Amino acid sequence: MDHSELIRAMKDRRSDALPRFQTAFAPLVKYIVAPILPDGRDREECLSDVFLRAWESIGEYDPEKGTVTAWLGTIARNTALNRQRANERRREDGPPDETPPAPGDGPEEAALRAEAVRALWRAVDRLDRRERDLFLRKYYYYQPTAQIAAELGLSLRAVEGKLYRVRKRLQDELGGVHRG
């Protein structure tokens, strides 16, 4: 499906662009948000947030850097995670907090954290295609093991075994960074 015309319409701020964009991509956003936000009302609100953010930031979308589904998928995931964290904080502290999670305590820790993230993604890149897919589903998109198993046509036990091996491999590769 060619979405370039739809993206152009979004960028040109045409009035019919957003509804069309929503119709085309609502299934994708719902699919990504569902495992992170179990509550239906949360999901509906998150859906609106995602399309609002997409409308606001469509200018930043660069087709050279990836597909629109990958770009929108990232927005949907991040929006859902922020909402989930806000919900958690609300449950713990009372008042809602829409600010993103606090970074490290200082520049040194921030640098260490950034290095750890780089090391993790480098290790993930070294996984084979199937292992990488499994990692992203589990740790990036927060999909439950049962959903992964059903979508990949594997038994629960098989997915757990494969995830165990992925974790073991990452643990071996990242031992110095994540254990130290």
Next chain:
Amino acid sequence: MDEFDKLLYQGAAQLPPDAAPSPEPPKPWKKPMDRVCWGLALITVTLDFLYLNVILPAIGAVLLWLGLRALRRENRGFRFAWVCATLYAALRFAAVIVLATPLDHLLAEAIDMEWQSLTGAVPFHTVVRTGVLQLLLTLTAAGLWRGLKGVFRKAGQPPKAGSAGAVTIMLFLLFPLACIGLTGWLLVGPLLLIWVLLLRSLFKLSRSLDEAGYALSPAPVRVSDGKAAALWLGILLAATALGVALSARLPLDASPVDTAPTAQTELRARLTGLGFPEDILSDLTDQEVSAFEGAKAVHVDTARRNNNGLRDDAPLVTFVEVQVADYRNVYLSSFRWEDPPALRSTDALELIPCYTASDTQGHPVLPELDTAAPIGRLLWEKDGVTYAAPLDIREPRDVSYASFFCQNDYTAYYTDFSLPAQGDNIRVCVLWSLRRVPERGLWFNYAANYIHRKSLWVYPYQSGSAWAAAGQPGSPSFSPFLWLQEWSEGLLDDEAYYAACREG
């Protein structure tokens, strides 16, 4: 969730600072729809070599089933398609297994009805089986069509499943076209092109589902796809191999040879005196020897076929022609395995009492010769005891096939028999008599062809005699059978015939 899990979640929550491209979201439709599309493509592929006409559709049936297994929870259309795909795969596999055994031939004989297509006669049960399979495949495609429409409807979008509908209609139309027996690239070529375009369109439709990321409610599975596929194909392979193995031998009605003193001492001595080979004569029962009553002359022709790869392991072939009266001869063919063959499976004999006949001018004449039904036995030694089993020689049949060089038309007798699993000095002996009609021909030849099964793997099932009657199809190197052709000329009547001509 342990500490490392938490670290993985935290680490994965942030993309690397140097902004690698965002990961593509999972595509839940990709795998099932790819399998459905490839399944449909492979099922309809017919490549008649290396068993690809069996292997590819079998893999296709499993892929179709696996694809629809994942989708069956999505809506009723997919569920219906999955049930049909299950029945299709089961029936298709059953047909593959049955073809490894004589059951298919027995069924054809029991029904004894044929469908006349443009390319020739087809057993009626084969047409019915193909029809049921095609109907199930059409229903599977119809369920897929309905299921895909349901997906778009659920997403609040207009249904874009036209390609699945076209595939359904195409599958529906293929059966009557196959029944008519359409051949030739001018007819089949456009159909093939349309089919390829339809499948391409179905692939594109599945891509659009992927890209839009339509949510899927996949059915959980207890057995992983890989194991399920291995199970389907493993059962198919094991059952087919079992069918082939069980069909490799026929029952052998063996009994020790009666060593009671012969009542035909005088006739046996006379035959020996005329040159009848003693070892063959000693294998004959008194009843068989009585066929040579009145013997006037004996002609013996011995050969060892050492072509077609058997070399020195070939049976020693002996033709004996005994004139018992004017224009009446008794013929005997003996095949002796001095060293038992490497494979003792089911061999066959093809007897052609009159292969060609011509008159004094060399013009062909109709091979009309009075003949009594041949009789024969299989004999072998084991632990110093001679065993024998009668040959079940069937009613004669008219054979007609075109070879590269000529058209072959003749009447032949056939028998299939299993070689004994143990024992040696195996020999097959068969005899028949001819009463020639003098005015019908002078020169004629006859043949007794031995068909040795050299490979345990014969698929689809075919007896050696059926293979011979079909004109020994296939390359000798790849054929599971070895054809030992032996023919001889009828020699003993010439003098009597000339005498008759002179008198005439």
